[in-house]
Amino acid sequence: MARWIEVADGVLVRRYQELDLSLGLVVGAASCLVVDTGGDAGQGAGLAAAVREVTPLPWQVVLTHSHFDHAFGTEAFAPCAVWAHRGCRADLVATGAQQREVWARYYRERGEPDVGDRVAAVRPVLPDHLVDDRAELDLGDRRVVLRHFGPAHSDHDLVVHVPDASVVFAGDLVEHGAPPQFDDAHPQGWPVALDGVLGLDAATVVPGHGDPVDRGFVRAQRDELALVAELCREVASGALTAEQAVARSPYPEEPTRAALARIS
Numbered sequence: 001m002a003r004w005i006e007v008a009d010g011v012l013v014r015r016y017q018e019l020d021l022s023l024g025l026v027v028g029a030a031s032c033l034v035v036d037t038g039g040d041a042g043q044g045a046g047l048a049a050a051v052r053e054v055t056p057l058p059w060q061v062v063l064t065h066s067h068f069d070h071a072f073g074t075e076a077f078a079p080c081a082v083w084a085h086r087g088c089r090a091d092l093v094a095t096g097a098q099q100r101e102v103w104a105r106y107y108r109e110r111g112e113p114d115v116g117d118r119v120a121a122v123r124p125v126l127p128d129h130l131v132d133d134r135a136e137l138d139l140g141d142r143r144v145v146l147r148h149f150g151p152a153h154s155d156h157d158l159v160v161h162v163p164d165a166s167v168v169f170a171g172d173l174v175e176h177g178a179p180p181q182f183d184d185a186h187p188q189g190w191p192v193a194l195d196g197v198l199g200l201d202a203a204t205v206v207p208g209h210g211d212p213v214d215r216g217f218v219r220a221q222r223d224e225l226a227l228v229a230e231l232c233r234e235v236a237s238g239a240l241t242a243e244q245a246v247a248r249s250p251y252p253e254e255p256t257r258a259a260l261a262r263i264s
């Protein structure tokens with residue numbers, strides 16, 4: 001099950017029970033922009049149909065990062081412009097097959113073989129409009145700015161800023177309802193990237209998973225991530241053991257250990 005919520009005029013979030021995922025849509029006068037495409041062709045097709053219930057305008061896609069649940073549904077929108085950070089394309093080339101295998105197994109073992117088969121069948125569409133630090137898109141009567149604030153949740157996170165609506169789609173730089181995920185993370189860069197997000201001064205920030213949040217939530221998550229970065233530094237320098245770091249972490253053991261593993 002999925003539903004739209006409108007966070008500002010013509011700025012919508014598609015909320016999913018599965019993975020508590022949040023995908024996005026920005027509607028301009030001449031075209032619309034789809035923010036992330038879901039984890040398989042079926043989810044992508046469902047999103048495309050839902051977009052068509054909102055607007056008949058031509059679409060472009062932007063991928064916040066390469067993780068399967070954000071980037072594997074793009075086929076349903078092709079052919080169209082697909083924006084992403086340069087590193088997102090490189091990572092889809094490098095890890096696409098492995099992500100497909102890991103997540104197909106995850107769903108099959110969870111007793112959802114249909115979803116597993118769909119994930120296994122995905123051939124990720126590679127982004128063709130590549131961004132380094134900043135790009136601007138014109139949707140007709142509104143512009144959207146894509147920004148990269150350095151390595152954080154991945155080495156290529158892109159945030160989608162809609163200035164006239166005071167909304168930012170933050171991808172997995174922000175997590176609501178679950179701890180941040182560090183498997184491909186750069187713990188030292190993450191608080192810096194959230195400073196970049198906060199600097200955009202948006203009233204509403206849409207996380208990659210969970211409900212839209214305000215600046216106060218992002219600031220609190222930034223401070224937690226700064227503490228995790230500090231714990232990583234102290235473990236690396238030998239000032240703390242991993243166990244001590246886990247005990248002091250604002251997050252549960254598993255994500256904390258994933259963060260520590262990224263700096264060893």
Ligand SMILES: [Zn+2]
Nearest residue numbers: 065067153172
């Ligand atoms: Zn992610």
